[in-house]
Amino acid sequence: MHFDLDEDGLALQATVRDLCGARLPLETTRNWTDAASFDRAAWSALAGLGAFTMTQPEARGGLELGVADAGLVFQVLGAELVPGPLVAAALVADLDERVGAGEAFATVVTRPPAGSGPARAGGPWVIPHLDLAADVYVVDDQGVWRTAAGAVEGTPVPNPLDPTTPMWLADAVPAGEQVGGPELARGWLLRGSVLASALLAGNATRTVELATAYAKQREQFGRVIGGFQAVKHLLAEAFTRAEVARVAVDAAAVALDDAGTSVGDGEGEGFDDGYADPTFNPVRAIAGARVLAADAASRNAKTAIQVHGGMGFTWETTIHLFLKRAWILRNAFTTPEEAADTVAHSLARPKWMAA
């Protein structure tokens, strides 16, 4: 066991962070509200670092690293609030090298279960970044399906909650071509979920940093507000939530790497493939990571807004963008509510308990 970032991991994060600072600063990316304003060159530069091909084989231009390394990169992307179909790019790189290389865009959506729409009619589909995407990939129980984005009749969502995650509604998505089976679908749901959680954990980390920096310089009543115990404790709690979320995401990604392709469904009486430790079950670990990362991101952003006071309530300050992104990501590939259920269903009867 060595469960901490090694020098390679730290260097990887530093490289991505540097690129984000140079090419994807938030002052700029907050204006990427549609395909027209999206800076494809900056996105390509990010892809050039291997951000979306961490887990791909070298032959496909990948770095042959694990999901854990991808998770470290995505924590940075979450902290830098990089917009765009990040998780989709990392998944679709399995099938389309151009997407992994940042030369094309894709969006991945899960099929809305029957009866999940208003009036229980099924649908509508909610599709992010439809204008940017060349293809829409649909994940369902049967597998993965590809449709040209141009074939989808979408209605743009007015005034999107997260300004840089434009959304479309569509009554239907054409069936398209099957490009993967149930195993790929399951793999994408898990990998997609943990990468979205990594974005959330990074998000949670950054809002504490921003709020801490603000608390150190903003004065009220003749002292910096960071000297008030109430503010100190709010920030200490937020810091702790972010640390715990990061650890949970790392553990989930490592569990997925360790499990390789032998991912069970995590239901029923626990996970049993020779591991002794039930927390090594990637289904459980990934679900648990979502519970903690979604909570940490939204609560920390809320704390940061509160610490910023009136400034936090202005559009100009960036904190609200972290909160809004967190609200979108919480429902990516699973929801915290569904995830908590998944963890509950993974619990086995304790060995020592009387029958």
Added chain:
Amino acid sequence: MHFDLDEDGLALQATVRDLCGARLPLETTRNWTDAASFDRAAWSALAGLGAFTMTQPEARGGLELGVADAGLVFQVLGAELVPGPLVAAALVADLDERVGAGEAFATVVTRPPAGSGPARAGGPWVIPHLDLAADVYVVDDQGVWRTAAGAVEGTPVPNPLDPTTPMWLADAVPAGEQVGGPELARGWLLRGSVLASALLAGNATRTVELATAYAKQREQFGRVIGGFQAVKHLLAEAFTRAEVARVAVDAAAVALDDAGTSVGDGEGEGFDDGYADPTFNPVRAIAGARVLAADAASRNAKTAIQVHGGMGFTWETTIHLFLKRAWILRNAFTTPEEAADTVAHSLARPKWMAA
């Protein structure tokens, strides 16, 4: 509208508080762990003030006041942590003057729904104060049923959570004699619930007072701990919870008084008997009061233990007794979970909403 305690109400509370201080101090009553140690004379003195006969007609020795006044008295009893079958006495006074007068004891239990026990076998019955009670009153959908306590075969619960609420388990309670119909049963459930919530609100109020007093005298790091903002804010939050719980209990009791005997079932599309304000619905108001009072009592006791530090963790300090009583009372006549559901089901479609 005049929604505050008037002088009569304050005088009533003061009288009860004085008697509790003189005859039922916590140092003494904390030892009333069974019928043998129970001070019947002190109980009679409490009954002598009319504590259990507030709402009874004068002809039955009552004060002809409302449930709201009874609620004020029960808030004091909750704050003083008076033990014994208090709510049962106030209900059974409807049927048995000796109980209202404090000359006899009764216990009131709700019939466990089918399949509510372990292994879904129904039962067992959980009966408080069986040793003290002359009669056990059972409330169910059909009405109210009386059985002699001696006819119930109960097993005493070892090491009761709340030391002064001894409990018995029984596989069955004999059918007994029907002493009231569905209307009385429904009335008892509502009145019982709001009086238990009044005890909880009083409980919540007292733990803040105790913790505040402690915080003003306990020194650490060269200053009283009540000067630390973290402690101040914990206490301010607790104070607020208690205030809100008391207001909610008062409003619920007043709503019950105002509704008289015309209590609907509060389900479906709201309460409609000519009141304009949906919060006047006693079913909704009483359920809401339980949600808030149970939360306030347990959280405030927890806060008080935390503020007391190590002292709060000792048996000797009384705070834990408030917490344990709160845990017992939360489930009296309804639970906070069921109550939240009841409030939800009371919500009507807003008038202005498009169809």
Added chain:
Amino acid sequence: MRLRDSESDARFRKEVRAWLAENLPVLGPRPAYGDWPAKKAYDQRWQRMLFDAGYAGIDWPAAYGGRGATASEQLIFLAESAAAGAPDLGVHFVGQLHAGPTLIAEATDEQRDFHLPRILRGESIWCQGFSEPGAGSDLASLRTRAVRDGDHYVVTGSKIWTSYGFAADYCELLVRTDPDAGKHRGISWLIMPMDTPGIDVRPLRTIQGESEFAEMFLDEVRVPVENLVGRENDGWRVAMVTFSFERGTSLVRELLTAMTMVEELATLAKTLGHGQYHSGPRAGQSRTAWDDDAIRREIGQVAAELDAMWALTRRNVTRAAGGGGVPPSGGSAFKLTYSEAIHHFGEVAMKVLERYAISLDALPLGAGAGLPVGRHIIEHLHAFAISIGAGTSQIQKNILAERVLGLPRER
């Protein structure tokens, strides 16, 4: 204790309800969010209708043109208005709840005679000029200077959170008239006409999007000395009078609207499918958000919290009627708990809306008005306006700890 309507209350309620039913349709549809000129005209039209019907300034003394009604009647009016979906004060908020009551309490007869009727008729709109970028919770550290020059004050500085600044005819303005006096001592309360040269009002975008707030930059603005309310350098006390009207009851209409929004959320929950549930025992099952025990129960909890705020309002109003206004225990407890309840409301709303929580507007689904997701999210964001504005939750806790519980003051 009584909550039920008295006979006269019941009569009043009936009368108000009938009047609303008759007149709301006449008012016409609410303007789109962010269309401020239309909003101003709409609010002014409604205020004039209220005035003509005798419902302007319901709790203002009759001597100053109000209805002089009881606190009960005021609450009934608000409750019926919210239930019917009638407009709230809108652009008249500052004039009706801040400036008007302050003028009644502190102004000269001339000031009252000029301003109060205009406020009641909806003719003059006021904005607030209290907060500054550097003076938030610590309002008394404000730095906007007013230098006496003959019979004028010359005012220079900047203000923020100037609500309805875009629409205002007058501003209640706090300025520093004596920079050498103690922090709280050198402040004055002025009436500033918004058409005076040197005022630059810029709209302020908030996390909710377009907003009624503005920033206001003041460059040598000449305000006549006769526009001083109260005495020079006594403005902090006057401002505290202003706040005493705000604390405790200014959020009542908002609370009542929130109570109807919970009803709307419950109704939505009953129609919205819920859960992705691609795997596990729920996979493929169809159910509504309302079918989910956790969500339904949490909606009930929020409703219980808001109901209790409504009960607390009745208690606060009863106490205030006894003289001395809303006590700090009631006012701070209200603000603290109300802001938590709205945050809680917002969190539940995110769970109910789930995959549809993607817009600050209504979603264009099917025919008709669309799915009203945006306003629940905006309400969620608005919770910060409550937990930050007019004294943060942290300040409210200090007030309660120090003034009510008697704990040591901050060092």
Added chain:
Amino acid sequence: MRLRDSESDARFRKEVRAWLAENLPVLGPRPAYGDWPAKKAYDQRWQRMLFDAGYAGIDWPAAYGGRGATASEQLIFLAESAAAGAPDLGVHFVGQLHAGPTLIAEATDEQRDFHLPRILRGESIWCQGFSEPGAGSDLASLRTRAVRDGDHYVVTGSKIWTSYGFAADYCELLVRTDPDAGKHRGISWLIMPMDTPGIDVRPLRTIQGESEFAEMFLDEVRVPVENLVGRENDGWRVAMVTFSFERGTSLVRELLTAMTMVEELATLAKTLGHGQYHSGPRAGQSRTAWDDDAIRREIGQVAAELDAMWALTRRNVTRAAGGGGVPPSGGSAFKLTYSEAIHHFGEVAMKVLERYAISLDALPLGAGAGLPVGRHIIEHLHAFAISIGAGTSQIQKNILAERVLGLPRER
């Protein structure tokens, strides 16, 4: 990053699991809660079995009689022990986790040679003599005096939270040896034999009921000067060394046990009927606590929180292995979050047990062991031991805010 067992880890896990399966049944049943003499004998018997099998002091250096194993192996041993329901350290807690490591780091060879083997064999039991009634979170304000008299210290004062005081042979005792030095400067760390005259140990009842804690009154207790660990007046530093062993990892076994208690709670929830539901749509319906979406999901949340604490433990242990011990960010974050998770666990347990949450023991239902309600409630109460003991949650937040986030120190 690696979590999966290495080959040698896997071998060790298999070996431990097999040994536990073979030896636990030999140990016999756990004594009843509160039977302290039986508890002492039981814990000592187990410790001796561990010692004989080479599992005593797994992470102690081999030079001092330990196994000198890796941190991974230590965690595997703890995880397998918890899963199998093996005893925790019990009466050996202070000796194994506090005094022993402190002696290894700070004691003389004579002190080590005498004490360490006895601790490992379970022959000598230690208690802690740090806290005092007036010195809780502010430990350095302790007042127990030690006055030098020839080759003895004469100690007078009182201690509280003396865990396993009833069973102890030795006490790690903090005393004030220089009353005139600064608060932190005049403290010394002594080994006090518990059979010395003048020691009065009284059991301390806690909110959980009977407890392993005691109060200890010291009346002119003569402790040989050779029992000083570290230098005179340097005891605060030595105590900080002691705490560095406590922070971060001393709660690991407890965490692992809590993880199995969540499994037990889930199992109970599946069999316990739930809800009174005398009215409303649920009336008369039979369902288990597990059928309730809110309860089931909350169990999942608590499990996720504890799983994350287990992951955080692995990170802390990895960092500590890099030298320098567990960093404050990790240690305080663990303690803070763990205590919240246990409070959360307790709240869920109250909802699951509902009408049966009435005893600190098992409920005598039907045949067999009864319904184990009490231990879930005791765990709930135990949460306060975590959020109060060894630095309250408030202190942990100060540490994080000041040492990690760099915010201003308390004034």
